[in-house]
Amino acid sequence: MAARVAELRVVRGWSLDDLAGHTGVSRSTLSRLERAEISPTASLLGKLCTAYGWTMSRLLAEVETEPPAVVRVADQQIWRDEASGFTRRSVSPPHPGLRAELIEGELAPGADITYERPPVTGMEQHVWVLGGRLEFTDNGTVHVLETGDCLRFRLWGGTRLRNPGDEPARYAIVVVLP
Incomplete structure (x- = not known):
């Protein structure tokens, strides 16, 4: 989850301060989340999903899905x-x-x-x-x-x-x- 949250931010070209502005969550909390020092609450996930324009199910599905080992x-x-x-x-x-x-x-x-x-x-x-x-x-x-x-x-x-x-x-x- 931490890696995916960080990746979404980087792909958009946002700094931690930018993401904090979009979510209303402190920069330090977001930093700790991206370093996997804390687990996100449902409220925090909801704020992140709103900022990225994603549903929570989409975010969770991407995190839980393993990539295929072989791409035919x-x-x-x-x-x-x-x-x-x-x-x-x-x-x-x-x-x-x-x-x-x-x-x-x-x-x-x-x-x-x-x-x-x-x-x-x-x-x-x-x-x-x-x-x-x-x-x-x-x-x-x-x-x-x-x-x-x-x-x-x-x-x-x-x-x-x-x-x-x-x-x-x-x-x-x-x-x-x-």
Whole structure:
């Protein structure tokens, strides 16, 4: 429960002071809750659920559900953006009880994708090129990656993925929440 409550706050980009303002619960109580030093009361859970726009049953279900040990290829979701030439497979999808996920990406030759800012500031990523060539720009720094190369970093700013080659660029990304 403590880890999930902390994760919900971080995903929204809220500080403990922000959450205290949304819930009317003291910063110190919220801090103790996130460190698992106290157990939440029903009233405290109700205030948290209101702040996040969640039902209590949803929060409790996410905390109690164990992630599957095996994610079968048939269950891995694939998303394609035909216009940009980008394919994304969620190999090991996010789960409330876990902090990391594994994604496989493929960029068609000439494909170019820009993200203006990270979904979660400070999120750790590892980009491993499985085939082809990938130009990865992280917060203004350009990295040219060849097959087998791995780039690891924390996301603080915008990113760009570009395939400068004449064959598809395949890569894996490990995403780790802070």
